[in-house]
Amino acid sequence: MMRAIRIIGVTMxxxxxxxxxVVLTGLPAFILPSPARVGMALVGNLELIAHHASVTMAxxxxxxxxxxxxxxxxxxxxxxxxxxRVVVRPMMVLSQALPVFALAPxxxxxxxxxxxxxxxMALLIIYFPxxxxxxxxxxxxxxxxxxxxxxxxxxxxxxxxxIRIPAAIPxxxxxxxxxxxxxPIGAIIGEWVGxxxxxxxxxxxxxxxxxxxxxxxxxIVLAVLTLLLHTSVDRLCSYVVxxxxx
Amino acid sequence: MANGAEQVTxxxxxxxxxxxxxxxxxxxxxxxxxxxGSAAIAGATIFDPLDLNIAARRWTCLLGASGVGKTTVLRxxxxxxxxxxxxxxxxxxxxxxxxxxxxxxxxxDNLMPWLDVFDNIVIGSRLxxxxxxxxxxxxxxxxxxxxxxxxKKPNALSGGQRQRVALARTLMEGRPIVLLDEPFSALxxxxxxxxxxxxxxxxxxxxxxxxxxxxxxxxxxxxxxFVMNATGLHSVTPPSSPVIRPYDAPDVLxxxxxxLRLLRETP
Numbered sequence: 001m002m003r004a005i006r007i008i009g010v011t012m013x014x015x016x017x018x019x020x021x022v023v024l025t026g027l028p029a030f031i032l033p034s035p036a037r038v039g040m041a042l043v044g045n046l047e048l049i050a051h052h053a054s055v056t057m058a059x060x061x062x063x064x065x066x067x068x069x070x071x072x073x074x075x076x077x078x079x080x081x082x083x084x085r086v087v088v089r090p091m092m093v094l095s096q097a098l099p100v101f102a103l104a105p106x107x108x109x110x111x112x113x114x115x116x117x118x119x120x121m122a123l124l125i126i127y128f129p130x131x132x133x134x135x136x137x138x139x140x141x142x143x144x145x146x147x148x149x150x151x152x153x154x155x156x157x158x159x160x161x162x163i164r165i166p167a168a169i170p171x172x173x174x175x176x177x178x179x180x181x182x183x184p185i186g187a188i189i190g191e192w193v194g195x196x197x198x199x200x201x202x203x204x205x206x207x208x209x210x211x212x213x214x215x216x217x218x219x220i221v222l223a224v225l226t227l228l229l230h231t232s233v234d235r236l237c238s239y240v241v242x243x244x245x246x
Numbered sequence: 247m248a249n250g251a252e253q254v255t256x257x258x259x260x261x262x263x264x265x266x267x268x269x270x271x272x273x274x275x276x277x278x279x280x281x282x283g284s285a286a287i288a289g290a291t292i293f294d295p296l297d298l299n300i301a302a303r304r305w306t307c308l309l310g311a312s313g314v315g316k317t318t319v320l321r322x323x324x325x326x327x328x329x330x331x332x333x334x335x336x337x338x339x340x341x342x343x344x345x346x347x348x349x350x351x352x353x354x355d356n357l358m359p360w361l362d363v364f365d366n367i368v369i370g371s372r373l374x375x376x377x378x379x380x381x382x383x384x385x386x387x388x389x390x391x392x393x394x395x396x397x398k399k400p401n402a403l404s405g406g407q408r409q410r411v412a413l414a415r416t417l418m419e420g421r422p423i424v425l426l427d428e429p430f431s432a433l434x435x436x437x438x439x440x441x442x443x444x445x446x447x448x449x450x451x452x453x454x455x456x457x458x459x460x461x462x463x464x465x466x467x468x469x470x471x472f473v474m475n476a477t478g479l480h481s482v483t484p485p486s487s488p489v490i491r492p493y494d495a496p497d498v499l500x501x502x503x504x505x506l507r508l509l510r511e512t513p
Contacts, residue, residue: 147324151324154370159373162369244359245360
């Protein structure tokens with residue numbers, strides 16, 4: 001309850017600041033529309049925005065899921081195999097020198113204007129943080145547990161399954177929390193480069209037609225959805241980590 | 247002393263029970279161990295050549311101050327010496343390899359926080375991909391007095407209860423040789439005394455090597471005592487009564503005093 005009041009309070013405060021800024025500076029509506037105008041644009045175009053938001057969220061969720069699965073699999077193979085570490089890890093680090101954004105036009109060229117280039121953008125942008133957070137966790141298993149396993153004559157894969165993976169769950173959770181914030185960035189960039197649907201597309205379209213209030217409405221919906229996604233993933237991760245150890 | 251005598255007969259009866267619980271086959275195979283050699287880590291000498299004889303089916307205690315290399319000896323015995331340069335040998339009296347015949351109980355319990363008591367106790371079987379003997383695990387949980395805590399995770403247990411889980415996990419392995427690396431040193435005095443008694447009872451018949459820095463523990467638990475310091479190993483005769491001895495018997499207290507004096511006198 002206190003939390004809800006606080007959130008509403010902060011929102012009201014930001015909206016008032018925004019409103020004051022518009023009134024005091026006299027900025028024209030095509031530079032910064034007032035919150036009321038944006039609110040009206042939001043209500044007036046609810047169906048349109050909802051449609052585009054659902055497309056973007058679908059891209060984000062699928063990208064997040066695939067990126068997480070791929071990241072987890074990569075981290076496990078890197079942790080399990082020294083050869084993979086020698087071969088794959090430099091490639092991964094090197095790939096980070098290439099801005100993922102720069103790949104968006106290439107993906108659109110190869111995969112067209114549909115969902116897939118955006119899903120892959122979201123996937124690519126979260127792949128590295130998930131992989132590296134989980135891999136670090138897998139490599140930091142408490143020494144004593146590994147000693148115990150060795151004396152017990154454990155098999156390498158069983159150590160991975162019964163000790164190293166469970167011990168790295170908190171690290172994976174940190175990676176996934178980051179991923180929930182990054183994934184929408186990837187999807188939006190994908191949409192900017194070439195799309196016929198999605199909030200990124202809607203923003204460009206509104207901008208081109210000088211419907212700045214609609215652009216802001218789309219932006220706000222995107223921010224709220226990203227926040228919701230981050231909060232849900234954060235809650236889920238905290239729950240799983242708490243359940244795991246108590 | 248009547249009290250002490252009663253305790254001894256009591257522990258005999260219970261060790262007979264322990265033997266009955268699926269470990270009989272291993273017990274007669276508990277070999278003596280001989281450790282020989284020096285150790286260095288990254289070029290720095292840990293200890294000069296020494297000879298350590300660990301008696302079969304007895305408690306051999308290695309007493310020493312921190313930093314004299316007790317744990318290094320134990321790690322080498324446990325096969326955890328990958329980073330240690332050991333110039334020497336480790337042999338068992340029956341001439342067979344030690345691999346798969348040793349279990350280890352350390353100062354930190356190394357329980358998996360995500361597993362409950364039962365799953366922690368059977369972790370060895372899971373790690374080897376073996377079938378889990380659930381009935382035996384349940385019996386061991388009852389033996390260490392944790393039946394009501396069976397479904398709790400380590401974070402919900404006290405320090406003493408956690409070491410009981412570690413003890414049951416060690417027993418579950420059914421290995422003839424047990425290496426104990428200061429397993430009771432982090433416990434309070436009351437719990438420590440209880441754990442010593444429980445361990446003495448449940449490890450009966452196994453070849454046990456106990457590392458400790460507590461003279462009282464050495465005097466209570468050892469059939470053979472070595473004080474380890476910078477000049478090597480020094481054998482000390484333990485009290486003549488069988489383990490586990492009452493902590494307040496005159497000969498136990500005298501031995502404890504003698505051990506402490508040795509620890510303080512030597513460099």
